Amino acid sequence: MQQKDSWLLPDGIEEILPEEAKHLESLRRKILDTFACWGYELVIPPFIDYLDSLLTGSGHDLELQTFKLTDQITGEMLGVRADMTPQVARIDAHNLNAEWPTRLCYTGTILHTKGDPLEKTRSPMQIGAELYGHDGKESDVEVIRLMLEMLAMSGLQDVHLDLGHVGIYRALSRQAGLDDAQEAELFDVLQRKARPELQELMAGYSINDELKAMFLKLPQLNGGKETIAKARDILLAANGEVKEALANLEAIADKLTACFPALPISFDLAELRGYHYHTGVVFAAFVPSVGREIARGGRYDNIGAIFGRARPATGFSADLKVLSVLGKASYQNEQRALIFAPYLDDAALNEKIRDLRAEGLAVVQQLPGQTGTAQELGCTSVLEQDHQNWVVRPLASLE
Amino acid sequence: MLTIAVSKGRIYEDALPLLAEAGITPIDDPLTCRKLILRTTRDDVQLVIIRATDVPTFVEYGAADMGIAGKDILLEHGAESLYEPLDLNIACCRLMTAAHKDAPPIAGRVRVATKYVKITQRYFAGLGIQAEIIKLYGSMELAPLVGLSDCIVDLVDTGNTLKANDLEPRDLIMNISSRLVVNKAAMKMKHQAIQTLLDQFEKTLAKRG
Numbered sequence: 001m002q003q004k005d006s007w008l009l010p011d012g013i014e015e016i017l018p019e020e021a022k023h024l025e026s027l028r029r030k031i032l033d034t035f036a037c038w039g040y041e042l043v044i045p046p047f048i049d050y051l052d053s054l055l056t057g058s059g060h061d062l063e064l065q066t067f068k069l070t071d072q073i074t075g076e077m078l079g080v081r082a083d084m085t086p087q088v089a090r091i092d093a094h095n096l097n098a099e100w101p102t103r104l105c106y107t108g109t110i111l112h113t114k115g116d117p118l119e120k121t122r123s124p125m126q127i128g129a130e131l132y133g134h135d136g137k138e139s140d141v142e143v144i145r146l147m148l149e150m151l152a153m154s155g156l157q158d159v160h161l162d163l164g165h166v167g168i169y170r171a172l173s174r175q176a177g178l179d180d181a182q183e184a185e186l187f188d189v190l191q192r193k194a195r196p197e198l199q200e201l202m203a204g205y206s207i208n209d210e211l212k213a214m215f216l217k218l219p220q221l222n223g224g225k226e227t228i229a230k231a232r233d234i235l236l237a238a239n240g241e242v243k244e245a246l247a248n249l250e251a252i253a254d255k256l257t258a259c260f261p262a263l264p265i266s267f268d269l270a271e272l273r274g275y276h277y278h279t280g281v282v283f284a285a286f287v288p289s290v291g292r293e294i295a296r297g298g299r300y301d302n303i304g305a306i307f308g309r310a311r312p313a314t315g316f317s318a319d320l321k322v323l324s325v326l327g328k329a330s331y332q333n334e335q336r337a338l339i340f341a342p343y344l345d346d347a348a349l350n351e352k353i354r355d356l357r358a359e360g361l362a363v364v365q366q367l368p369g370q371t372g373t374a375q376e377l378g379c380t381s382v383l384e385q386d387h388q389n390w391v392v393r394p395l396a397s398l399e
Numbered sequence: 400m401l402t403i404a405v406s407k408g409r410i411y412e413d414a415l416p417l418l419a420e421a422g423i424t425p426i427d428d429p430l431t432c433r434k435l436i437l438r439t440t441r442d443d444v445q446l447v448i449i450r451a452t453d454v455p456t457f458v459e460y461g462a463a464d465m466g467i468a469g470k471d472i473l474l475e476h477g478a479e480s481l482y483e484p485l486d487l488n489i490a491c492c493r494l495m496t497a498a499h500k501d502a503p504p505i506a507g508r509v510r511v512a513t514k515y516v517k518i519t520q521r522y523f524a525g526l527g528i529q530a531e532i533i534k535l536y537g538s539m540e541l542a543p544l545v546g547l548s549d550c551i552v553d554l555v556d557t558g559n560t561l562k563a564n565d566l567e568p569r570d571l572i573m574n575i576s577s578r579l580v581v582n583k584a585a586m587k588m589k590h591q592a593i594q595t596l597l598d599q600f601e602k603t604l605a606k607r608g
Contacts (some may be wrong), residue, residue: 291585
C-alpha cells in the first residue's frame, strides 16, 4: 500500500468520530439501562472463540460470514464472532443453568466477512436481548415490547412491525414430505415471493393438489390483520401445527395492539428470515425511508441443546450504529458545558479543577505553549481568578 | 407516494400499456424532456427512468418502491433482497450462446465474451465446461469476429444482429421476460397501495392470456 493511502480503511470497516461516538455511546448506555430496568442482565461474551462453538446450533448460516484464524498455541481453528446470539445461548445453557426464566442482554462489535448487501458494513455493533426458559406467547410479546422501547429510545418515528411464523412453512413442507433440496429451493423462491418460479417448481413436485394450492398462495399471505383470517381459509387443509401457529400469531398481535394501539402491524406468512434456526414467531421492525428491517428477532427454542440443555428462547437484536444514525435527527445535541482552565502552578486552581470534575463537569486545562483559544477548543466557559477565588465565567459574557 | 423504477427503451415502451390499465400514464415524455422523475396521471405515483442494470439497486435500497426489470438483470445482480411477485411477460427474448457460423462445437476450455458474468459462469459450470469469461459492456458480436473470444452469451431477440455479423445462435440458456420487483420494506409499509397495483397488473396479464 502506498504511504499516502495509509489512512484508508478496509471495505466495510469504519471509525466513529467524536460527535457520532458521543451520540452512539449515550444511546448505548440508555438502551442498556432500559434493558436493566426490564430485568435483563448484561453479559459480555468473548470476541473470539472456537470456530466450532460459534457455528453450532443457530450458527450454521454464519459459516461463510465468520472470519477464521488459527490459534498459534493449539493449532485449533478460531473464529471472530459474526453473531453474539449463539454465544449468549451458550451462556444460558451451560454457565447459568437456571431452572427459571433467564433474561440476558449484550452489545458488542461483530465482524462479517461479506458486507451486508445494503448496509455495506462488515463491523456492525450488535445490541440485543434474549429471554430463555419460557415457551409461551407472553415471552415473545415481552421481547417485542422491549425491542419497540429500544427503537423509541433511539428517536425513531413511525415504526412498523412485521410478524411471521416459520412454523407454517415448516409444517407444510413436512406435510408434503419435501426432501432437503426441495425445501431449500422452495425457501429461496418464497424469500423472493417469486410466484412465476413457484408455479414452475410446484408443477415439478409430486405432492397432492391441495398442498400445492397452499404453497402457491403462501407468497400472497401478507398484509394487515385480515391476513390471519385469509390464511385460515386458504390453509384449511393444513395440519394442526399450522392452525396453532396462526392462533399464536394472532394472540401475539392482539396483545401488542392492546399495548400500542397506534402501532401498525403487518403479517407475512412467507417471511422466513433465519428459517434455519427460528422455530416460531419471527418479527422485524421497519421505518419509512429505509428499504429493509432495522431490528429483527424471533423464537428459537432448543438451541441450547447442543450446549447441554434445551431451553425455549426468544429475543431480538439490531445494529446500534444503524439506530444511532437513523435516530440522530431527533437527538437533541445537548451541548455539554466544557470549562477552560489556565495552566498555572497554583494549588487553589488545581483543587478547584478537581472539585469541578468530581461534580461531573468537564474541565480541559491549557498546556504550556499551546495554540488555540478557549473558543477554538469548543469551551463554553473559563476558570478565572476573582480576588482569592477561582470562579467559572461563561465565555459569551467576556466579549 | 409510490415510486416505480423503469428503464428506458423497450421495457419502458412495453410497460406503458400495462401501467395505463392501472391508470398510470406519464405526463412527461422521457424522449422529449430531460427529467428523470416523471409525474403521472395518478398523483400518488411517479416514475423514475434509470438504466436497466440500476433498477434492482434502486428498489432494494427503497429509493424506488417498485421496479420493472428483466430476469437477466435480476439474475446477474442477485435479487435475494427483493420481491419479484409477477412475470409481466413483456420485453421477452432469449439468453443464448452464439458463435461464428463456421466455428466448431465447444471442446475443452472456452473463452466467452459477455456482460452477464455471473450467469455465464454458472451456466458453463453447470455443463462442466471450464470457461474463461471476458466482461464486455457492449458490441458482444464483435468479440468472436476479431478473435477475442470463442463465443458470446447475450440476449437474442430477432437474431438479425447475429446474422449480420456471421454469427449463429447455439444454445438456449433461458427465456427472459421482465419482472415486477418490489422493495421488501415497501411491501410491508405501503401494502395497500402496492397490493392494489399488483392485483391490477395481474388482472391485465390474465386478460392478455
